[in-house]
Amino acid sequence: MTNLPRRKGVGLLFFRLVNARYKDRQYSYLKLLESRRQGDKVRQKQLVNLSVANQLPADRIKPLFEDLSGSIGLYKEISELLPPSCRHLKTSYLLALENSFKISQHTRNNDLGEIIQADRRIKHTLRDRNALFELILEKVREYGIPKELIGWVEDLDIGNHKNNLLACFLLDSSGFPLKYMQLSREKGEEVKGLQDLKIKNMAPEFFLAPACERLYNAFRLTGHKEKEKGCVFKEIYFVRQLTGRTGKTELGMERLLIYGPESAMRDENISKALLAVTALKDHLAYVINRIGKTTGEYSMPPEDLVCTYFLSLFFKRIFDEIMIRHNIQQCHAPTPHREECKQ
Helix, strand or coil: CCCCCCCCCCEEEEEEEEEEEEEEEEEEEEEEEEEECCEEEEEEEEEEECCCCCHHHHHHHHHHHHHHHHHHHHHHHHHHCCCCCCCCCHHHHHHHHHHCCCCCCCCHHHHHHHHHHHCCCCCCCCCCCHHHHHHHHHHHHHCCCCCCCCCCEEEECCCCCCCCCCEEEECCCCCEEEEEEEECCCCCCHHHHHCCEEEEEEECCCEEECHHHHHHHHHHHHHCHHHCCCCCEEEEEEEEEEEECCCCCCEEEEEEEEEEEHHHHCCHHHHHHHHHHHHHHHHHHHHHHHHHHHHHHCCCCCCHHHHHHHHHHHHHHHHHHHHHHCCCCCCCCCCCEEEECCC
């Protein structure tokens, strides 16, 4: 595990396994704490209590503690490769942990607000984002070779900014994010952004995006420039069941655009892609909601927001895999249904 230089105002994260006895019964508690120096003293503050993990017997909670502690090592590796626009790593990590474990008592808004403010003062000097994406790809390969890559274009509503933010995420079919880009709003630059969305010469098999005139035109222009690939674009209706934190469910329908070679648009591939997109959209909604309630507005610069979404989604998938490995029950989105819109 790499030792990092201490930054002023930035505390270190660590998990603690606490054993207690009450009326001849042994209890184990798993918590995430932050250690921060204040003057000549080091103070520790509890950020998260993993209530789901606390229900596990002692022989199962220790291996979980070791895996979660390993994610802190990954957190430290990533922190060394962050470009200037990726300052909110701790916020990304905390919100991923909360949402994956469905923690009932999440990080207090005051504590999260302090972390956002402290992260905002961090100054990273590395300029090459590719080093970050290559590390992400290396870690994702530990869960299997990424295949059936897809591109998801998201028109993000970021509240107090004049224009919504257009971002593009490269995902594998299991939902791991591999790369992100903030697409330029200049005419014609969107097409170049879509063509540049690749890592290690791996490009998405097809793109998905909310149906709107701007993206419709972007896909049409991209298809015109890539005639030799035989790409097409269609509209599909995406019906999914949404489950809130209270357990209440409701159906939602969205109209999406899909663009790519028709040979790649097999039902199985599209179903996997829709599941990955569902997980991404649900987590982005959670992150937006938590940041909005904490700050009162989306006060991060657009480039910071996109990186926060990307890193938080990555850690969310890491925590999901940890939960699966330790057989901790969690709710999965049901298989979405789609319907092609004939044009």
